[in-house]
Amino acid sequence: MITPAPLFQSFFLAGFECSTHRNMSRRRLDMIASTRHDLLALEDYCQLAEHGIRTARDGLRWHLIETSPGRYDWNSLLPMLRAAEATRTQVMWDLCHYGWPDDLDAFSPAFVDRFARFSAAFARLHVEETGRAPFACPINEMSFIAFSGGDMARSSPHATGRGMDLKRNLIRAAAAATRAVREVAPGARFAAIDPVIHIVPRHPGEAAEVRAHNASQWQAWDMLAGREAPELGGAEDLLDVVGVNYYWNNQWLNHAEPLSVFDAARYRPFRELLAETAARYAPRRIFVAETSIEGAPRPTWLRYVTEEALAASQLGVQVEGVCLYPVISHFGWDEDRYCENGLFELTPLHGRRQVFRPLAEELARLQGQVAARGTGGGRAAAG
Template sequence: MTPQPPLFQSFFLAGFECSSHRNMSRRRLDMIAATRHDLLALEDYSQLSEHGIRTARDGLRWHLIETTPGQYDWSSLLPMLRAAEAVRTQVIWDLCHYGWPDDLDVFSPAFVDRFAAFAAAFARLHVEETGRPPFVCPVNEMSFVAFAGGDMARSSPHTRGRGMELKRNLVRAAIAATRAVRAAAPGARFACIDPLINIVPRHAGEEAAVRAHNASQWQAWDMVAGREAPELGGSEDMLDVIGVNYYWNNQWLHDSQPLSVFDSGRYRPFRDLLAEAAARYAPRPLFIAETSIEGSPRPTWLRYVTEETLAAAASGVPVHGVCLYPVISHHGWDDDRYCPNGLLELTPLHGRRQVHRPLAEELARLQGQAAKALMGERRAAMR
């Protein structure tokens, strides 16, 4: 069996928090500006390269780029795009990371049309600037947006009971954007990113509801692939790369607290969740698109996720990388508290981010472990 070529320039990726939605109090967030990544992009990418990270997730701020329908001001993006090129960092660009222009109704057909046109315009710009087609995530975490914004009114569009309606239109938009980008930039790659979860019932009476909730995690991917609701325009060729987001609290007791990784009776090993996703969407490549935890457990959590990922890879799961997301610690969306979850801390010192040394040291150790494991797998696959 010939191994798949690596998707990314480095096994470990970094993600810049680029949320731009309106929060619970309906205040517009701009996490790229809040972390000063827009001003420090060159330094940020350079600093990542010092830690062996040559691939990153970053984002477009659609609400800044298209303030007038059909007219695009790329001045908020070009410094970041050019900085990545200068440092030779590969970027997966999120086209819609929770936020959109205020004049758009996210439930409307106009949202789909405007988003597809915006995606195509970006694809053309990317080719002009780099000579290459882009790697994009059209709509980040469609399932989470549908839950948080469509059912719980915790973020844009602040509605309740409309989660499925919202998910369907976001899927329509993602599919339309994929087609538009492919037409504008043949050879583009696409990451479809959503959380992997595992909910455990507290008692037998919750089993049916929990089964349905766990099954819903596949819905956006299945819709893009045309396996569910084919009237949305999905087909198998629309689903390219599977990105899974996995945090310390992605497994929980139904309507209760997160499960501990040490709760062996109820907590499913992450390698098993990865294997399930891989089997469902074979032979597509996967990667862990987001993972982190706050505070001192940062190194321990990264070690757990990485070692589980490598164990999955050793069993044949086509997993291509682990993304430290967010790579820069930041202030919370709704309460402005400091969230110490990054490899790099928020406040620069003399133009450089301060490094969280325990995480940096663990990352360096895991990079060696990953390189050795992946080299052994490639040799075995070539025998």
Template sequence: MVADATPALFRSFFLGGFECSTHRRRDGRRLDLLAGTRHDRLAAADYQALREHGIAAARDGLRWHLIEQAPGEYDWSSVLPMLRAAETAGVQVIWDLCHYGWPDDLDIWSPAFVERFAAFAAAAARLVREETVAAPFYCPINEISFWSWAGGEMGRINPGARRQGGALKRQLVRAAIAAIRAIRAEDPRARFITAEPLIHVVAGTKRAARHAETYRLFQFEAVDLLSGRAEPELGGAADLIDIIGVNYYPDNQWYHGGPTVPLGHHAYRPLSDMLAEAHRRYGRPLLIAETGAEGSARAAWLHYVCAEVEAARAAGVPVGGLCLYPVLDYPGWDNGRICQAGLFSMAGPAGERAVFPPLAQELRRQQESMGRKSEHSPSPDPVFS
């Protein structure tokens, strides 16, 4: 059964995640998914929709490039309506501070990037403290591992570099460390999540086994650096990791140098085993910080992930939340096609959103199932104020 002794991390076990990427593509065009989904303008309705589906917690983002258009000068007009809407709706938000994007005048490779990001994080923490009541949650930098690969190795997104993934990863870790320390100086109550891909890499041949395992272990490098387990000269320390957020999608398992391993294949590693490994490594509570599938696979994928979370929790792994990500359909990064991955559709002319019934029904089944099981043991006090 579900291990109900797992402390409640958020106001609801299920969270809704709003896609908030702000990076520049290879062609230089900047994306803004909060604007693309109109969530920035429809936040009040979107948060209320979450509550109507039993979700009282979310991941959302602050758009650094809009807020700090001149060094040290902050325009919070894009943030305040969202902060206040969440507070009114009673939705607890994990705020992403850097979701692949940064102000145009900054060189990401420079020491100034770290310094400016820390100052921005501190200013954001002051604003959130003034505008909200509960202890805040932050994700300082989203998916350091993926960003380092996509932007530092493959040149797919900003900064558009190749063969510089290690250098970019370490620069982002420096910035995350500085941001966490700056936020804690402003608000010691603050909680933090990481949000890193959880992957499995299968060797197609015996000769590939060592390379596959080396690649698989790279998934832990960003958090190892942040925690000081590796290269402590960067400034990492154990107290800088709080909640280990893992992002897991249907394509997160593959053969080394080859195709995706399909769910149900004998080489597919159970998600529950992967969650247990992450917990053993860091000894921190876990959050499924992102998970979802596209099209008709949405409900079946949630069913699978919830079953694996249940198995992990039954084995004593403290998984404290699961974020449906993204909770809104959104325009794809590369070509703007509408990716039908959400619980809710893109907004219509009047701001209306349709619900995807199969996913809504599966969500309700999972909420009811977890609720029934929790009735058989004492409920712990939530870990929020």
């Protein structure tokens, strides 16, 4: 059996926080600008390479690009795209990371049409600039957007009780965008990224509710693949690469606190979640698209996630990579609290990000461990 080439240039990826939604107070966020990544993209990509990271997740700011319907101003993207090319950094571009232009209704057919045209325009630009088809995530975390923005009014579009309506329209948009990009750039690759979770009932009476909530984590992927609600336009060939997001609080007691990784009776090893995902969507390739924790536990958490990903390989799961997301610490979405969760700290010193050394040292150790196993993109790291 021929082993496929690694999906990524390095097993470890870096994710630049690129959210552009309106937060609870309806204030527009621009995390690329607030972390100064728009000004320091070249330096940021170079600094990643110093740590053996040659692949990144980054994002388009749709609300800045489509300044009026059908008119595209690429000035917010081109410096980042050209910096990636100059440093030979492989980038997976998020086309919609929670935010969209203010004149668009996320529940409307116009949203689907506009997003497909926008995505195709980006694909043309990418081919013109690089000579290659793009690697894109059309809409990041459709399940989370549906929950946060469709049911809880915590983010755009600030609705309640309409989570399913929103999810269905996001699926329509993602499917239409994937097809539109493929028409322009047939070799394009796509990641469908959502969280994996595990909820535990507090008492037997919650068992049915919890089963339904746990099962809902598969719904966006199933819809995109056309397995559920095929009228939305999904099809098996539209689900390409599966990205799973996994944070320290992705397992919790129903309607209560997060579970501790040391709670052996109730906490489910991450390797099992990876294996379940891989089995459900085989033979697609999977990767950990986001993971982090705040503060001093950063190295310990990365070690846990990475070693669980390697352990999954013993179960027959080829995990293509692990993305440190976000790679730059930042201020929170809804308040000014500093979130210390990155490999790099927010404020640069003499044009360079300050490095959180304990995480950098653990990353280097884990890179050696990955290389020794010959796992995923580690076979092509730092090339």
